[in-house]
Amino acid sequence: MRYVEEFRDPGAAKALIARIGEVAEAIGATREQPVRIMEICGGHTHAIFRYGLDRLVHEGIEFIHGPGCPVCVLPMARVDEAVEIAERPGVIFTSFGDAMRVPGTKKSLLQAKAEGADIRTVYSPLDALELARRHPDREVVFFGLGFETTTPSTALTIQQAAREEIGNFTVFCNHITVPQPIKVLLDDPHMLLDGFVGPGHVSMVIGTHPYDFIARDYGKPIVVAGFEPLDLLQSVLMVLEQIRDRRAEVENQYGRVVPEHGNPVSLAAMADVYEPRPSFAWRGLGEIDASGLRIRPGYAGWDAEAKFGIGYGARRAREVAEPEGTRCAAVMTGRIKPTGCGMFGTQCTPETPLGALMVSSEGACAAYWQYGGRRSPEAAE
Amino acid sequence: MCLGIPGRIVEITDAGRMAAMADVSGVKREVNIACVAEGDPAALVGRWALIHVGFAMALIDEAEAAATLEALRHLGEAQETLEQIAEGARALS
Numbered sequence A: 001m002r003y004v005e006e007f008r009d010p011g012a013a014k015a016l017i018a019r020i021g022e023v024a025e026a027i028g029a030t031r032e033q034p035v036r037i038m039e040i041c042g043g044h045t046h047a048i049f050r051y052g053l054d055r056l057v058h059e060g061i062e063f064i065h066g067p068g069c070p071v072c073v074l075p076m077a078r079v080d081e082a083v084e085i086a087e088r089p090g091v092i093f094t095s096f097g098d099a100m101r102v103p104g105t106k107k108s109l110l111q112a113k114a115e116g117a118d119i120r121t122v123y124s125p126l127d128a129l130e131l132a133r134r135h136p137d138r139e140v141v142f143f144g145l146g147f148e149t150t151t152p153s154t155a156l157t158i159q160q161a162a163r164e165e166i167g168n169f170t171v172f173c174n175h176i177t178v179p180q181p182i183k184v185l186l187d188d189p190h191m192l193l194d195g196f197v198g199p200g201h202v203s204m205v206i207g208t209h210p211y212d213f214i215a216r217d218y219g220k221p222i223v224v225a226g227f228e229p230l231d232l233l234q235s236v237l238m239v240l241e242q243i244r245d246r247r248a249e250v251e252n253q254y255g256r257v258v259p260e261h262g263n264p265v266s267l268a269a270m271a272d273v274y275e276p277r278p279s280f281a282w283r284g285l286g287e288i289d290a291s292g293l294r295i296r297p298g299y300a301g302w303d304a305e306a307k308f309g310i311g312y313g314a315r316r317a318r319e320v321a322e323p324e325g326t327r328c329a330a331v332m333t334g335r336i337k338p339t340g341c342g343m344f345g346t347q348c349t350p351e352t353p354l355g356a357l358m359v360s361s362e363g364a365c366a367a368y369w370q371y372g373g374r375r376s377p378e379a380a381e
Numbered sequence B: 001m002c003l004g005i006p007g008r009i010v011e012i013t014d015a016g017r018m019a020a021m022a023d024v025s026g027v028k029r030e031v032n033i034a035c036v037a038e039g040d041p042a043a044l045v046g047r048w049a050l051i052h053v054g055f056a057m058a059l060i061d062e063a064e065a066a067a068t069l070e071a072l073r074h075l076g077e078a079q080e081t082l083e084q085i086a087e088g089a090r091a092l093s
């Protein structure tokens, strides 16, 4: 109970941990035969490690870290294409800070910046649009990435650019969606998952119904969770109770922020600006049908792929082999823990990441590293 | 980057563009309020919102804002977000 003192309400945390233990016992979960719960969202991965929740709960519960870290699943080829755009004369390339150190096959955006490209870290796509207003003689490109939490922000920004007829602003769209990769993981015979902790802020946008298939078609429980430690513990308990009672439902632990039907303004903006691509590549998971978004032809003037001739599909974000000795795909799909990768903490650290999972605090490898990953026999395959 | 940060809407700066000034842990930052505005934007002044890459995405109450901020501080994400906001301001100069 090393970290419990840090909880806002240590008493409540202890009570939840005790109840989780009771239900885990009732199910018969053991260290050898654990209940495997995937937290989909990288923010949850970060919080689980920060508070050592994986160590605090009953040993029969194993957290499997999901694909919900957008920079971790961004294919190397897309980073290459971002660098290619950024290095064109006259371009100001803008990005969230998280994406700057993601390795491409040749270099990261940070390296391209060091070599002279005008690449700027911004907080919001609105900053990029403002840059375009201030520099009408330059082409300002925003590196749009992230799940449904960030997708509305670029959709609304593109709508704003269209209203103001700002012609020197485009988005290089790499937005991806949460439900499709979950389906891929559920269809994978090697992935034995018993339930899910669902993403809170993604669900604030899309609501809870996009997860209905998980319960209905696959018979697995999912509980949408906030990211305070008590939220996570409560959600794990709710998943376990469903398993104990042989229920499979979509439950919403984070109802104070997540409306059942999501945010209508965000959903309308996304539907107006974006449409699904036939497929999109995920680092470690491969091509997944309808999992990525592209800008609709009606907004082609704000689409960097159209403007710079870097169309996905025209020059396919082909599967680029991961560097020798890296095990990112196996970590990504929960087959091994980060410590099972020979590069972990030796060649691959947050300062010199070989794989994207080491880049962002939402990535499983970076979280393991930051909060003292255990090197234990069970860490290997 | 997937976690929002609570901020308090202090002023509507441009109702046409759905722009408002928010106070995020003492830092002033212009945000878009399209996703949380229902009717008169002026009604939002004084309200807390979960702000995500410059967009207010959900209205929350003050207790929720405080609890969320504390969780973000523990994760180091509050500081990181404030640095990103500062970096965004620098990129414009």
Ligand code: SF4
Pocket: A325, A326, A327, A328, A329, A331, A338, A341, A342, A343, A344, A345, A348, A349, A353, A354, A355, A356, A357, A358, A365
């Ligand atoms: S330690 Fe580095 S190389 Fe190994 S799986 Fe993690 S990110 Fe990939």
